[in-house]
Amino acid sequence: MLIKRWFASLVNRAVLFMVAGIILSTLVVVFLGSWVSRAELEAQARQQVSTIAELVAGDLDARLAQRRDTLAHVAENLTVAEEVLKGRGEVFVRRDISLQHLFDVVFLFDADGNAIASHPEKFSAAGLSVADRAYFTETSSQLTPVISEPFVSRYQDRPAIMMTAPVFDHRKRFIGVIAGALFLKGENFMTEPGSIDVGKTGYVTVATRNGMVLTHGRTGESMLPVQVDSAAVRSAMDGFEGATSAHSSDGVETIMAVRQLSQVPWYVAAVWPADEAYGPVHRLTDSLVLVLLGVLLVGLPTALIVFRRLMAPLKMLGAQISDRHLGVRTQPVDEVGGTEIRQVAETFNTVMEERDEVMASLAEREAFFRSLTRSAPIGIVQTDVLGRIEFANPAFEQIVGVPSNDLQQSILIEGVYEDDRPSALEAWYQALHNRTIFRARFRLKSLDKGLVWADVMTAVIDTEEKTLGTITVVRDITHELEIESRLAEEQARANSILGVLQEGVLMTDAQGAIRYANAAVGEFLGLEDIGEGEPFFEQVTISDNERTWKAEELLHGDDRENLYVTLKNVHGDSFDIDLTVLHLRPDTDRPRVVFVIRDDSERRREEERLSWEATHDSLTGLLNRRAFNASLIHCLTEMSPRTNDSVLMLIDLDYFKPVNDEGGHLLGDDLLMQLSELLVNTVRQSDTVARLGGDEFGIILPTCGLERAQTLAEQIRAGIEALRLQKDGRDFGVTASIGLTMLNGSDSGVREVLARADEGTYAAKAQGRNQVIVMPPSARH
Template sequence: QTDVLGRIDFVNPAFENIIGRPTSDLQHTYLINGVFEADREAVLSGWKQSLRNKEVFRGRFRIPSQGERDLIWGDVMTSVIETPDKTLGSITVIRDVSRELEVEEALREEQQRAENILGVLQEGVLMVDIEGRIRFANQTACQFLGTEGDCAQQNFFDLVEIWSDDKLLTHNDFLTGGDIDSLYATLKNRNDGRYDIDLTVLHVRQGRYNERMVFVIRDDSERRRQEERLSWEATHDSLTHLLNRRAFSASLLKCQGEITEPAARSVLMLIDLDHFKPVNDEGGHLLGDDLLKRLADLFKDTVRQSDTVARLGGDEFGIILPMCGLERAEALAERIRERVEELRIEQDGRSFGVTASIGLTELVPGDRGPREVISRADEGSYTAKSRGRNAVVVVPAPS
């Protein structure tokens, strides 16, 4: 408490503890002198403004102390004490907020650090409220959303569509669902941008009015391309880009499982090239590889899109002809045989080529697996070779 001149008349023990000085040192000193010098002018200005407006003065400023700290931050409130006849002085209440301000500053620094880190992440990170309004988003997230600059305060679900397993995931799906650790999905934004993403969703204060959802969006395109490449390499021949033996066997097994005694049965064709070794030995392996690639293209161009063509190894190829019928398959095999015979490659004044020994057999319900069918077709190609090569031989399936 001060007199009308601003001199201290009384302080309580709490004030003594705050500034580390006893009452005897403080009595009759001016209260304003207890304000840190650098803040004094602003405090006086605020005090005068409050007096003119007949308001309670409120301020936050530094105060020198002889306690644990040299300077403390005080949250201060000062009011005039007066009667109808005269002013008696003032009363001041001070609260030490030094520790609170330190915590607030530390939190601000941590928040700024977190925002700086989030800002440079390759993952998009955004937080939305229960209405879908974006409360925070880093720059990467805004790029996914197809917005220019800051995308905060816009509605996330108005900006994008998220699809998973051919299903459009709605605002309500995310709001009522649980946390999502890793969801492979496709994100489409309003600018026709399309991204393969790996999505994580976390709920904060779920079920409460101030619930938030945090979305972490990772571009998954490269991983999926790698996965597709590895899958392709595991099922295809690297030279001809046809299916390999493993994938061919799987396709044949699938085709056998779909046999329902249709009017036209499925047929297996095995093609064994004749005289391929001399091409390699005399023309070189590069010439042999070129011939194999051209033959692969020839086979694919001759058959239907629904047919399966594979390189089974070396100079052996296989073709599955679903619901083709033996008569049509035999005519197709003859056309392939003729085209193979016509294919020639010129090198250093010499002409190189091969012919084909082809075996055909139908797929029937009594077959126990791919090996039995392949064995019959193999028998056909061996018979063709024994008859002088460059021929098509049909091996009947057991009745």
């Protein structure tokens, strides 16, 4: 009963409702704010750590590639005899300033792994042998530059990595290795990732995919095993790239971004503790809770006091009603709600009160109309049936520049500009006659502004008995028309610029219907006239080497730049293009997608040319030594006991120097080109033919079998012997010493196979040249 009486009070109800509303609103705001803020911060944090990891990985790749390429370039320039390399190695190392700037220590080793020279001098190489080091064995067997796994060096047990490149003599024989060492804790770029801060407590770590830390931004340690204590770390070691949530070794929740390096099997991890990343959300939640407590402590007593004062007049409501009934009170009683209103309903039922209400309502409407017209931002004019002005609000006075007193009883139509008046007057009479609303745009005369463009609407004021006049609404649209004119000019200028661009610019809606296309787009689509609304993706097919792009991916996916694809139209024409996709107003009800189409065929042709030159001999068009070694490595790794034996053939020309010396280099080049054509036409299409340098050629015969290879070698020998060129009445020709050897599963690498075949060519020359010698796999040199 007590609770029911307490709730009967409007004061108590209002206070309770206010408190409940404050608490509920605050909780909703705190929850939604925290959820939205956390999601936004998480996306930003992932983007930030991903950017850091990508920048660090890209920088490491670039620096490693620079040092490897520089080392390989220096090795190519060290084409000397083995004795010269051993005798002047110290001079070569000291003289090469580029390597000294790029590496902490530069070494030169002979073919057996013994140190010839080193620089700086404090890292003496006397008595040093690296024959058992993995980087030396890989370099000497593969004959290609190598970036080593991290290892503990012999100098003060300092962790380091080694970059190596093979050195060859003039006969392309392997005679040594030049190497550059980078200490993981030295004054070089390997220590820079560890000094990068992610936020205040985040860090960057570089590690190998086989589980060795190169630099750790939090501990500063290196050459320690990776603590594989989370799925994110295991994924990074397996080749994962991207941003994910993880936990550190001490159980702290983190945001980790991983980027894999392309030059070496390493990865970069940027780690940011989640507490720091989401710190603003926690502080915001704490602040909102404190604000809620403060509002409740202050607002609850204040609400009780204020509501009681506001409701105090209810106690006097009964007396007011009694006075009103007796005629003592002429004002209407106060209208309130709740229990008190029911008391008013029992006594407030007299005709006088109803009449007062009607009169008050009429007075309110009259006051409302006057207030509305005077405070309205548009001009309002009332005229009688003859068109004379009876009332004009201040907005209309400002438009025409004439005070209200001067406008009284003037003819409204006389304020229209003379050139526009006849047509406006005719349309105005027609609308009034048909009892419709007159709408028009014309110019008005203004004392302040000269001529003003106005949007005018006029309606008749009439009753069932008679017509009282008209009411006219006038809106100044001069500024709007100026803006529309400028917008039309800008649109025309933009269309002119887009029309002369060589790039195709096309805009579609979210369904792919064309809304705009410049002239260049027609060349790609094979159309002279592109109609608005035509479906773009029914006119073309967009694909790359991996797949065909669906319309949904481009229309509703992310913005894309430099998307190198092939566009094929319905006429069968194909174009290599660089495509850019931009999404405009994606969150509105009228999204648009802009496609910028650039012709990319010239760039792709240049890439293909450079790629061909990197792997082919410029004179003969055959593969070069680098591509030949790569093919030989592939053949060795792909050998299977179930297939025929693969054979390597080396061809060394006999008496080629006299052709060059006596017939000239042009004749020598012609001979080499015809000989190359002879080799290609003799072997199978699946065989690999290369010019290894000078007058030396190599042929890889996969799954050929030794017997068939000997037959081909004899055909080649005979064909070379029969090849004769004439100049100045003289015949020029050469013979060939050919070495054959089968590839064997026990071969340790390219070096061993090449040396065995090369030994065959030497044996052929020793036995009188112009012969084919087969070297069995068991042979060693």
